[in-house]
Amino acid sequence: MGNIWLRFPDGSERAFPRGVTGREVAASLGPRLAQAALAAMVDGQMVDLNRPLTHGGDFRILTWQDPEGRYVYRHSTAHVLAQAVQRLFPEAKVTIGPPTEDGQGYYYDFDVPRPFTPEDLERIEQVMRDIIAEDQQFIREEVTREQARAEFERLGETYKLEILDAIPEGETVSLYRNDDKWVDLCRGPHVPSTGYLKAVKLLSTSGAYWRGDERNKMLQRIYGTSFPSQRELDEYLRQLEEAQRRDHRRLGRELNLFMFHPYAPASPFFFPHGAVVYNLLVDYVRELYKKYGYQEVITPQIFLADLWKISGHYDHFWDEMFSLTADEREYGVKAMNCPSHCLLYAASLHSYRELPIRYADFGRLHRYERSGVTAGLTRVRSFSQDDAHIFCRPEQIEEEIHNFVEMLTETYKMLGFAEIQIFLSTRPDHRAGTDEIWDHAEATLAAVLKSQQIDYTLRPGEGAFYGPKIDFIVNDALGRPWQLGTAQLDFNMPQQFGLEFVSEAGTHE
Numbered sequence: 001m002g003n004i005w006l007r008f009p010d011g012s013e014r015a016f017p018r019g020v021t022g023r024e025v026a027a028s029l030g031p032r033l034a035q036a037a038l039a040a041m042v043d044g045q046m047v048d049l050n051r052p053l054t055h056g057g058d059f060r061i062l063t064w065q066d067p068e069g070r071y072v073y074r075h076s077t078a079h080v081l082a083q084a085v086q087r088l089f090p091e092a093k094v095t096i097g098p099p100t101e102d103g104q105g106y107y108y109d110f111d112v113p114r115p116f117t118p119e120d121l122e123r124i125e126q127v128m129r130d131i132i133a134e135d136q137q138f139i140r141e142e143v144t145r146e147q148a149r150a151e152f153e154r155l156g157e158t159y160k161l162e163i164l165d166a167i168p169e170g171e172t173v174s175l176y177r178n179d180d181k182w183v184d185l186c187r188g189p190h191v192p193s194t195g196y197l198k199a200v201k202l203l204s205t206s207g208a209y210w211r212g213d214e215r216n217k218m219l220q221r222i223y224g225t226s227f228p229s230q231r232e233l234d235e236y237l238r239q240l241e242e243a244q245r246r247d248h249r250r251l252g253r254e255l256n257l258f259m260f261h262p263y264a265p266a267s268p269f270f271f272p273h274g275a276v277v278y279n280l281l282v283d284y285v286r287e288l289y290k291k292y293g294y295q296e297v298i299t300p301q302i303f304l305a306d307l308w309k310i311s312g313h314y315d316h317f318w319d320e321m322f323s324l325t326a327d328e329r330e331y332g333v334k335a336m337n338c339p340s341h342c343l344l345y346a347a348s349l350h351s352y353r354e355l356p357i358r359y360a361d362f363g364r365l366h367r368y369e370r371s372g373v374t375a376g377l378t379r380v381r382s383f384s385q386d387d388a389h390i391f392c393r394p395e396q397i398e399e400e401i402h403n404f405v406e407m408l409t410e411t412y413k414m415l416g417f418a419e420i421q422i423f424l425s426t427r428p429d430h431r432a433g434t435d436e437i438w439d440h441a442e443a444t445l446a447a448v449l450k451s452q453q454i455d456y457t458l459r460p461g462e463g464a465f466y467g468p469k470i471d472f473i474v475n476d477a478l479g480r481p482w483q484l485g486t487a488q489l490d491f492n493m494p495q496q497f498g499l500e501f502v503s504e505a506g507t508h509e
Contacts, residue, residue: 002017002018003015003016003017003018004016004017004018004020004053004054004055004056005056006025006053006056006057006059007056007057007058007059008059008060009060014028016028016053016056018053018054019052019053019054020052020053021049021050021051021052021053022037022039022040022042022047022048022049022050022051022053022061023037023049023050023192025040025053025059025061026040026049026061029061033061033063036061036063036064036065037049037061037062037063038062038063038064038069038072038073038191038196039062039068039069039072039189039190039191040059040060040061040062041058041059041060041061041062041068042055042057042058042059043055043057043058043059044058046062046068046071046072046188046189047188047189048138048140048188048189048190048192049189049191049192050140050192051140051189064228067103070099070103071099071103072189072190072191073191073196073197073226073228074099074100074105074106074225074226075097075098075099075106075190076138076190076191076194076196076197077106077128077197077200077224077226078097078098078099078106078107078108078224079097079138079176079178079184079186079190080128080131080132080194080197080200081097081106081108081124081128081202081222081224082094082097082108082110082184083131083178083182084124084125084127084128084130084131085108085110085112085124085222086182087127087131087182088120088123088124088127089110089112091112091113092110092111092112093110093111093112093156093157093158093159094108094110094157094159094160094184095108095109095110095111095159095160095163095210095219096108096109096159096163097109100223102480102481104225104236104480105203105223105224105225105226106223106224106225106226107221107222107223107224108221108222109208109210109219109220109221110219110220110221110222111159111210111217111219111220112220115205115207115220116205116220116222120205121202121205121222124202124222125200125201125202125224128200128202129200131178131194132194132195132197132198132200133195134179134194134195135193135194135195136178136179136193136194136195137178137179137192137193137194138176138177138178138188138190138191138192138193138194139176139177139178139179140174140175140176140188140189140190141174141175141176141177142172142173142174143173143174143175144173145164145167145173148164148173148175148185149161149164151175151183152164152185155183159210160184160185163185164185172187173185174186174187174188176188176190178194197226198226198227198228198229198230199226199227199228199229199230199232199233200224200225200226200233201224201225201226201233201237202222202223202224203223203224203225203240204222204223205220205221205222205223206220206221206223207219207220207221208220208221209370209371212370212371212373213370214370214371239478239479242478243478243480246477246478247376248376248377248378249376249377252274252376252377255273256271256273256274257270257271257273257274257277258270258271258274258377259271264382265371265374265381266369266371266374266379266380266381266382267380267381267382268377268380268382282362282386284411284414285386285411288407288410288411289360289388291407292358292403292406292407293358294358294359294360294388295357295358295359295360296359296360296361296362297341297344297359297360297361298361298363299334299337299340299341299343299344299361299363300334300340301333301334301363301364301366302324302331302332302333302334303331303332303334303339303340304329304330304331304332305323305329305330305331305332307332307339307340307343308321308332308339310339310496310497311338311339311342311466311493311496311497312432312465312466312492312493312496313332313335313336313339314332315432316430316431316432316465316466317335317465318332319368320335320367320368320369321333321335321366321367321368322335322366322367322368333366334363334364334365334366335365335366335367336365336387337361337363337365337387337389338389338490338493339493339497340361341359341361341389342389342493342494342497342499343497344359345357345359345391345499346497346498346499349500349502350391350500350501350502351501351502352393352501352502352503352504352509354501355391355392355393355396355501356390356391356392356393356396356400357390357391357392358388358389358390358391359388359389359390359391360386360387360388361387361388362384362386362387363384363387364382364383364384365382365383365384365385365387366381366382367381368381369381378482390404391494391499391501393501393509394444397444397448397489398447398448398451398452401445401448401452401470401487402448402452404487405452405454405487408472408485412472412474412484412485417474417475419474419475420472420473420474421457421472421473421474421481422449422454422455422456422457422470422471422472422473423456423457423458423459423462423470423471423472423473424442424445424446424449424456424457424458424459424468424469424470424471425459425461425462425463425464425468425469425470425471426438426442426458426459426460426461426462426463426468427442427461427463427468428461428462428463428464428465429461430465431463431465431466432465432466432492433466433467433491433492433495437491437492437495438467438468440491441467441468441489441490441491442468444489445468445469445470445489449470456470459471463488464488464490466488466490466492466493467488467489467490467491467492468488468489469486469487469488469489470486470487470488471483471485471486472484472485472486
């Protein structure tokens with residue numbers, strides 16, 4: 001069998017017999033960690049505690065203190081929710097049940113004959129507690145596609161068959177069974193058994209289209225949350241009640257600020273009072289633009305698809321844009337300002353003395369957000385942002401980012417955001433440009449953050465398709481994180497549009 005070497009977060013390394021489980025490794029590190037362990041991370045991949053390890057590498061135990069540990073905990077709770085629903089409603093078909101994006105809970109979507117009622121939620125929640133008390137094991141099985149297909153055809157789980165068909169060829173297909181034979185198609189991982197889950201609460205139910213597409217069938221979604229203690233759950237419910245009291249959608253109605261209408265889905269209307277607030281914010285930012293040397297511009301709302309092909313959005317973003325046909329030509333409604341600002345810059349030849357040029361734009365943007373993910377003013381299809389593009393020489397990048405961070409910090413202080421987290425988001429799988437360009441862009445941003453002595457966290461794969469970015473996360477009055485500002489570095493689009501300046505030596509750069 002031989003040994004494998006595991007490297008721990010403190011830099012130490014230890015040899016273990018091949019086939020050792022994460023649970024056994026945790027036990028060797030001490031009883032406290034073994035008791036807190038929920039899953040393990042091996043070379044960036046989350047695995048079940050009971051899964052035999054076949055290779056070594058970077059290793060850490062995931063607990064409730066880790067975001068990944070909370071993800072596993074709530075993902076496991078979502079499975080218990082689905083199991084409970086089918087125990088009470090055998091005719092229900094299951095679909096997907098991930099943790100929520102905010103990391104505070106989970107949901108599961110069901111195809112059922114009628115919507116769930118509050119009384120149904122109470123019954124389901126009690127069955128979930130029964131399943132937790134039964135301490136059923138989560139048992140992983142790696143199977144062939146044919147085996148998985150036969151399993152879900154037998155169960156009549158048509159949505160699971162559709163999910164199975166979407167799994168890329170060559171990727172492992174895994175099932176998770178519980179002791180009472182309930183089975184789900186899932187890549188995992190999960191906590192070792194249902195008994196690891198302590199305090200659960202079902203919060204609400206709503207309609208949700210399958211895969212977030214209004215052309216598909218309407219399903220019933222159940223939202224819930226879970227915590228390792230009743231005290232933590234009670235505190236979260238208290239915060240949730242406070243959040244509902246502060247809900248901007250309710251306040252918007254009560255204060256007559258804004259509204260939504262079915263004729264313009266997920267696109268806000270601002271009443272006169274709302275327009276006052278909106279314009280006060282615009283006026284504030286305009287004063288910042290004067291202070292920091294930005295020039296405001298106005299650009300069209302609709303462009304030929306040819307522009308979006310040059311910028312790369314046609315290949316990488318078109319599905320998230322509104323498009324139309326006129327005069328037998330294809331157009332795209334503006335979803336971002338960068339291509340139009342490139343056209344403005346390219347309209348004349350610029351000397352190095354003119355740089356940096358900072359174009360700012362309050363133009364309305366439109367993006368085709370799926371109806372299943374829109375929410376109040378936080379996720380809409382029509383919006384405006386204080387958006388700017390800076391055209392500068394490479395040696396000016398550091399100063400420009402320094403000035404941007406200063407402007408952003410000033411704004412957040414005015415708005416009362418005291419705590420700011422900064423992330424460096426790097427290349428996604430689906431991206432434009434060469435690896436050499438990305439290497440240069442990522443190294444440049446990392447060097448700027450280091451030189452400015454700015455602490456940041458790396459977020460691999462979360463960059464825009466055209467370049468890496470620095471993201472700024474703030475907490476609201478209830479401590480919930482929101483991503484607001486971002487500084488993106490794009491070496492791809494200037495190449496696509498042939499943007500140049502005349503250097504001091506008279507050459508075109």
